Amino acid sequence: MRILDKYILKKYLGSFIFTLFILIPIAIAIDVSEKIDKFLRHTNLSVGEIIEDYYVNFIIYYANTFMPLALFISVIFFTSKLSNNTEIIAINSASISFTRFLKPYLIGASIVTFYALYMNHFVVPNSNEILTKFDKKYLSGKKNVKENYVKEFSMRLGEGRYIYIQNFGIRTNRGYHFSYEEYDGLKMKYRLTANEITWSKRDSTFTLTNYTKRKLFNDKDSIEVGKKFDTVFDFSPKDLLYVDYLSKEMNSIELKEFIERSKLRGVKNLNAHYVELYKRTTLPVSSYILTLLAVCLSFRKKRGGMGVNMAIGIGLMFIYVFFMKVAEVLGAVAGSRTVLLVWMPNIVFGSLAFYLYLKSKK
Structure with a gap:
């Protein structure tokens, strides 16, 4: 030089x-x-x-x-x-x-x-x-209500798997009127509903209260009703939020993963x-x-x-x-x-x- x-x-x-x-x-x-x-x-x-x-x-x-x-x-x-x-x-x-x-x-x-x-x-x-x-x-x-509360939210978890929550509190990690469905093509093969769903941050599990499990077969259905049921889903309360500021808080590797995951879950825009x-x-x-x-x-x-x-x-x-x-x-x-x-x-x-x-x- x-x-x-x-x-x-x-x-x-x-x-x-x-x-x-x-x-x-x-x-x-x-x-x-x-x-x-x-x-x-x-x-x-x-x-x-x-x-x-x-x-x-x-x-x-x-x-x-x-x-x-x-x-x-x-x-x-x-x-x-x-x-x-x-x-x-x-x-x-x-x-x-x-x-x-x-x-x-x-x-x-x-x-x-x-x-x-x-x-x-x-x-x-x-x-x-x-x-x-x-x-x-x-x-x-003031606190932004949209950051703490989700209403009438549906999401695709994967091929033929969908969830729906009528309302969910991000701060309380508790929601109401939850539904999980699995499809084989256009035919439903499994449905899980609950009056209440709670997420545990400690072990990343969900507790369903007053639940109903229904498995659909060709000639009959299997129904199970219970008070409490612990299970795991491949989403967390943070995934329910799609506000713009979240992307500014992720590094580019995390943001790319978030976008790909969101595309698989059916997020439109x-x-x-x-x-x-x-x-x-x-x-x-x-x-x-x-x-x-x-x-x-x-x-x-x-x-x-x-x-x-x-x-x-x-x-x-x-x-x-x-x-x-x-x-x-x-x-x-x-x-x-x-x-x-x-x-x-x-x-x-x-x-x-x-x-x-x-x-x-x-």
Whole structure:
């Protein structure tokens, strides 16, 4: 690696980290001003717990969120500075092509991308889970009923096996009017019903109260009635919830398994979970696109200086973020082509970056 490459790479990573360290304290200051009264309401909540359980994970989450903005602004800033200091003119005078000039930028983008991929797929979901628990315990004024209660729920457990629960309390692990059925094609061969079903977290078993077992044969039926019956099913109360925030708390391996299990159980619309899975890759990959776009916009010295480049860059960045959020919302709609929609901002801005690269190369 040449001295020039090391110089640019050092500027690239240094400016990126510096910009990120400017944005994060601003986010913390705003958040503290909004939540200070809620922290003070809990006398048993220490400063150490607030920092360790909340703000450490807050920093991880928002560093990941601000990554594209910080990267884009930092590349425009230091490349414009190189241009204004006529350093790029000296580089061109040394017969270094624009493509060769981009090499340290792409190395820096690769470092940021691989780091962000690891964070997005494995670290950030764990931080989201801790933040959610802290929010429920100390910050949220009301409990969301949908998170604690399931009504008229049916699910496919496997080939020809179905359950139905009229209502189930997630916090109490108790439900009412339960039914389990097995089919051979269209013909029912077994049915189990109970007035009450209770799940034991200790041994993952279900206790059925006032149950009725019915086995159907060709010429007769077998019926068994009883007070209590312990059994095992291949689901847990958590599987009854399909709220969107759960996908943000699973690492990518767990999320893929959850999606496959949900598909087998007949869940119709899993697009919100696919959006969460795909954007964990699209956001880090945008590092290459935003880096190339930022360099193409700022490597030439312009009348008006660095301010013009920053204004154009920030404007494009907000368009990208807006486009990305719209794509996520549309991708979560049932029947939409989620992969295409989630990748669309990168495709559009990648095409723009490639066009500017060809133009700048000349």
